[in-house]
Amino acid sequence: MSSFETNGRSYALPANPIAVICLDGCADExxxxxxxxxxxxxxxxxxxxxxxxxxxxxxxxxxxxxNTSIVTGVSPRVHGICGNFFLNPDTGEEVMMxxxxxxxxxxxxxxxxxxxxxxxxxxAKEKLRTVLGxxxxxxxxxxxxxxxxxxxxxxxxxxxxxxxxxGKPRPEIYSGDASIYVLEAGAALAEQGKADFLxxxxxxxxxxxxxxxxxxxxxxxxxIDGAIGRLLDAGCTVALTADHGxxxxxxxxxxxxxxxxxxxxxxxxxxxxxxxxxxxxxxxxHHGALGSLVMVHLEDPSTRAGVADFLFxxxxxxxxxxxxxAVEKLELAPDRIGDxxxxxxxxxVVGKSPEHHDLSVLKxxxxxxxxxYEEMVPLVISKPLTPELQRIAxxxxxxxxxxxxxxxx
Amino acid sequence: MSSFETNGRSYALPANPIAVICLDGCADExxxxxxxxxxxxxxxxxxxxxxxxxxxxxxxxxxxxxNTSIVTGVSPRVHGICGNFFLNPDTGEEVMMxxxxxxxxxxxxxxxxxxxxxxxxxxAKEKLRTVLGxxxxxxxxxxxxxxxxxxxxxxxxxxxxxxxxxGKPRPEIYSGDASIYVLEAGAALAEQGKADFLxxxxxxxxxxxxxxxxxxxxxxxxxIDGAIGRLLDAGCTVALTADHGxxxxxxxxxxxxxxxxxxxxxxxxxxxxxxxxxxxxxxxxHHGALGSLVMVHLEDPSTRAGVADFLFxxxxxxxxxxxxxAVEKLELAPDRIGDxxxxxxxxxVVGKSPEHHDLSVLKxxxxxxxxxYEEMVPLVISKPLTPELQRIAxxxxxxxxxxxxxxxx
Numbered sequence: 001m002s003s004f005e006t007n008g009r010s011y012a013l014p015a016n017p018i019a020v021i022c023l024d025g026c027a028d029e030x031x032x033x034x035x036x037x038x039x040x041x042x043x044x045x046x047x048x049x050x051x052x053x054x055x056x057x058x059x060x061x062x063x064x065x066x067n068t069s070i071v072t073g074v075s076p077r078v079h080g081i082c083g084n085f086f087l088n089p090d091t092g093e094e095v096m097m098x099x100x101x102x103x104x105x106x107x108x109x110x111x112x113x114x115x116x117x118x119x120x121x122x123x124a125k126e127k128l129r130t131v132l133g134x135x136x137x138x139x140x141x142x143x144x145x146x147x148x149x150x151x152x153x154x155x156x157x158x159x160x161x162x163x164x165x166x167g168k169p170r171p172e173i174y175s176g177d178a179s180i181y182v183l184e185a186g187a188a189l190a191e192q193g194k195a196d197f198l199x200x201x202x203x204x205x206x207x208x209x210x211x212x213x214x215x216x217x218x219x220x221x222x223x224i225d226g227a228i229g230r231l232l233d234a235g236c237t238v239a240l241t242a243d244h245g246x247x248x249x250x251x252x253x254x255x256x257x258x259x260x261x262x263x264x265x266x267x268x269x270x271x272x273x274x275x276x277x278x279x280x281x282x283x284x285x286h287h288g289a290l291g292s293l294v295m296v297h298l299e300d301p302s303t304r305a306g307v308a309d310f311l312f313x314x315x316x317x318x319x320x321x322x323x324x325x326a327v328e329k330l331e332l333a334p335d336r337i338g339d340x341x342x343x344x345x346x347x348x349v350v351g352k353s354p355e356h357h358d359l360s361v362l363k364x365x366x367x368x369x370x371x372x373y374e375e376m377v378p379l380v381i382s383k384p385l386t387p388e389l390q391r392i393a394x395x396x397x398x399x400x401x402x403x404x405x406x407x408x409x
Numbered sequence: 410m411s412s413f414e415t416n417g418r419s420y421a422l423p424a425n426p427i428a429v430i431c432l433d434g435c436a437d438e439x440x441x442x443x444x445x446x447x448x449x450x451x452x453x454x455x456x457x458x459x460x461x462x463x464x465x466x467x468x469x470x471x472x473x474x475x476n477t478s479i480v481t482g483v484s485p486r487v488h489g490i491c492g493n494f495f496l497n498p499d500t501g502e503e504v505m506m507x508x509x510x511x512x513x514x515x516x517x518x519x520x521x522x523x524x525x526x527x528x529x530x531x532x533a534k535e536k537l538r539t540v541l542g543x544x545x546x547x548x549x550x551x552x553x554x555x556x557x558x559x560x561x562x563x564x565x566x567x568x569x570x571x572x573x574x575x576g577k578p579r580p581e582i583y584s585g586d587a588s589i590y591v592l593e594a595g596a597a598l599a600e601q602g603k604a605d606f607l608x609x610x611x612x613x614x615x616x617x618x619x620x621x622x623x624x625x626x627x628x629x630x631x632x633i634d635g636a637i638g639r640l641l642d643a644g645c646t647v648a649l650t651a652d653h654g655x656x657x658x659x660x661x662x663x664x665x666x667x668x669x670x671x672x673x674x675x676x677x678x679x680x681x682x683x684x685x686x687x688x689x690x691x692x693x694x695h696h697g698a699l700g701s702l703v704m705v706h707l708e709d710p711s712t713r714a715g716v717a718d719f720l721f722x723x724x725x726x727x728x729x730x731x732x733x734x735a736v737e738k739l740e741l742a743p744d745r746i747g748d749x750x751x752x753x754x755x756x757x758v759v760g761k762s763p764e765h766h767d768l769s770v771l772k773x774x775x776x777x778x779x780x781x782y783e784e785m786v787p788l789v790i791s792k793p794l795t796p797e798l799q800r801i802a803x804x805x806x807x808x809x810x811x812x813x814x815x816x817x818x
Contacts, residue, residue: 029462032441036456047445053438053621056755211803212462248803318738319728329727346465347805365803372781394620394657394774396756 006111007074011407013115017196018406019186019236022070022399023224024063024124024179025204025369027245028054028378033212034221042229043380046238050381050409057244057399059330059343060293061374062279064097064131066243067201069400071107071121071132075331080104081131082336083278087297089335094276098127100134104333107132108403112197113139120158120195122146122185124178124203127281142195146181147173165192176206176220183227190234198236207246208367238382239406241399245374249290249349249366256349256359256366259316261294261342263353269307272299275352276338279370288357290349292371295338308340316348318372346373383409415520416483420816422524426605427815428595428645431479431808432633433472433533433588434613434778436654437463437787442621443630451638452789455647459790459818460798466653466808468739468752469702470783471688473506473540475652476610478809480516480530480541484740489513490540491745492687496706498744503685507536509543513742516541517812521606522548529567529604531555531594533587533612536690551604555590556582574601585615585629592636599643607645616655617776647791648815650808654783658699658758658775665758665768665775668725670703670751672762678716681708684761685747688779697766699758701780704747713748720749725757727781755782792818 003012034040035047046052058069058076060083068081076082081097088095095102109132113119119141123129126145133143142158144151150170152162163169166185171177179202189195202224210217231238251257262275279291296311298304304322312320319342326332326341344350349368351357359366377399385393389408392401412421443449444456455461467478467485469492477490485491490512497504504511518541522528528550532538535554542552551567553560559579561571572578575594580586588611598604611633619626640647660666671684688700705720707713713731721729728751735741735750753759758777760766768775786808794802798817801810 027463028437028441032437032456032461035444036453036461038457044445047441048447051622052441052445054436213460250804252800252804254800312734313737315737325721328722328724345805373785376782376785391661391663395659395661396754 004111004115006108007072007078007105009073009404011108011112011403013117014237014407017190017198017234017236019190019198019200019231019238020070020402020406021183021228021238021240022067022201023240023242024202025207025244025246026242026378027207027247027374028376029212030207030217030221031378031380034218037218039218039222040225042225042232043240046380046382050383051385051393052378052380053393053397054376055241055379055397055399055401057242057375057377059372059375060278060291060370061244062291062370063204063243064128066399067128067132068103070241070243070402071109071199072105073108073400073403074105077327077331077333078105080333080336082332084281085276085278086336087274087276087295087338097131099130100132103131107135109141109199110135110139113141117197118195119197120186120189121199122182123201124173124182128201142189146171146178146185149181149185165189173203174205176223178203178205180223180227183224183231187227187230187234190231190236204246209364211248232382237406237409239402240378240380241402242377243399244369245377246367246369247346247373249347249368254365256290256362257316257347258290259314259344259348259350260353261296261311261350264314265296265307268310269303273297273307277352288359288362288366290351290357290366291368292344292349292374294342294350294352296340296342298339301339304339311340311342316345317342318345319343343371379405381405381409385409413520413524415517416481416487416514418482418813420517420521420812422526423646423816426599426607426643426645428599428607428609428640428647429479429811429815430592430637430647430649431476431610432649432651433611434616434653434655435651435787436616436656436783437785438621439616439626439630440787440789443627446627448627448631449634451634451641452649455789455791459792460794460802461787461789462802462806463785464650464788464806464808464810466651466784466786468781468784469687469700469779470653471700471779472613472652473537475808476537476541477512479650479652479811480518480608481514482517482809482812483514484809486736486740486742487514489742489745491741493690494685494687495745496683496685496704496747506540508539509541512540516544518550518608519544519548522550526606527604528606529595529598530608531591532610533582533591537610551598555580555587555594558590558594574598582612583614585632587612587614589632589636592633592640596636596639596643599640599645613655618773620657641791646815646818648811649787649789650811651786652808653778654786655776655778656755656782658756658777663774665699665771666725666756667699668723668753668757668759669762670705670720670759673723674705674716677719678712682706682716686761697768697771697775699760699766699775700777701753701758701783703751703759703761705749705751707748710748717749720751725754726751727754728752752780788814790814790818794818
């Protein structure tokens, strides 16, 4: 077999191992600044000898949405993961999509394993392991998170004694180490010949906390670069992209610029509507559940145009789409989104109500994502593009084309 | 005097000369790739020792709109230049805004000259000289274009024998040389002490023609870097930004992806409406008057909601705003735009009708701009930011803050 298919796309089986890296929250500026300061010599060499460009992510520009797109190769309209949370239209309950049963198609990972590849999927956050790792271990692959690496077992994770193989103990999840660990674990597996088709997905704790120039994140990127070097030295084709960018969301005094959409709408239109913040996840320290996209669910559909016009007239709100428009324009699944989808500007977040968000967890201001200004992300590949890939790159390449790029360079 | 004011903003008079560069059409990828290939060592050193980040331009992401914002420090809503062309609501005529009388406020250039600075404004395109250079020569400054450098006279341009001072003959406008010349001319004036407050604005002929990896544009950027080095060596604080980005607008076969908006609307709603392509200018070889934003003018205002809905339902159209919404959301002047403002996607342009655009001038596919995906541009400064500038940088900094950055680092 020289290629495999999944979700209507065909992937070549490359001669050498591939390592696809999703650097969570890696706005392109992080790479530019780290390279400028000499902190990422291996990545700089990849950009020199291979290819570096910008690719468009999926909206909402959230972690689960884009990681799911990356491992399936398709848009949220197809795979159905349009946020971390959604309002179940049948039950009226807010549901956290923390299991694979919410995903509506298979993954490139299981397809590659079926095609004989030694697949390894390593994440920082345990939630991503459970949402996207299904079926890999059953096919002989390895799946674990750095958050719970010490719980990895052969039967459930495809690997015993993972910390011994990696040579380091479990890192703290709220740390840069949690992400470094993911890449170092991937490098260890590649070096030891235990995997040749790797998906390595980090966490954006550092990016939520630090602007590109901060010494802490420059050190972080230097260590990321060291691990990338190990992957390259182990013979991997490395393709690095991001799930979403990251922007500061504060006024000049350093206070978060928040529009509490549910409070605003309850005051104007009454309580027959709900706002869902689909960025919400258990890792609240990152962003206080504040991002640049929310869903509005209306009990009375006839109020929709009025609510939409009112919302769009608010300073800081940049786009308001109906459910039908969001399906077409944002490639979302109609039953996983609101009657209205609301996006905010580069420096603005949207939330539910003041009571719903604990801003005290945000030390040093808010950096977040979710909207249009975190849609464009970098793609860096260790090999030059073929003419066919160059044609894709000169159209509207997506971050969820990254496996296609990695398999075909 | 230690500072001067214009258009409600205050600018310090810096101790050393400043050179603000607007690199026309310089999407951030051009800099990343050129730096990665070792073609821009001086700019790389600026990013290392100073600051590099992303700033938001004005929409429409066109040349005149953004150059006007940069030299005035304010949005198009204030200065009134919302495109190269507009439909005069009083006469019903399409008017090219090729003179300063269309601008509604003064410039930083004349204010700096009034404050005693030796101002030089050098452009590639003659049109920009006439639109933005008014009042500078009268105040002892220098203003000329590389396109017509051989016509420069002391009385009208503030300089005689410009080609002798620069040491090179007039370049061809459809060339990279036209832009290199601008920066070399600025460097010559700075080296000779003839100017200490420079605005240098290039043309995007090369960016319309070449993707970031093309050898031709890598050579171009190497020469740009050489001229930047001369400005730095002459003691200038250098601040480089762009008026807009640049994206390929073709399908996989290499044909331009165009939506002819007037034809489409005439077919559906009849002929009582007109589409204006505000990117249109005399330099058609660049883009065939095809960009990612057009204006729709309706004879019957009651048709507006229907036309807007129909347009927004077209694949490739990403935003449709009413005049009032565009004033608020895009910061445009209400009497210089259409009843509707229409934006298209990263790889899509909007035009008037097939007859109106000569696609045969587009050799090697279309690269263009005008929309949301060309809104974000780089800013690179040769000195580190002060804490106050850092706070601005961590909000929503604009490309038309570039003089503020240059004057306050």
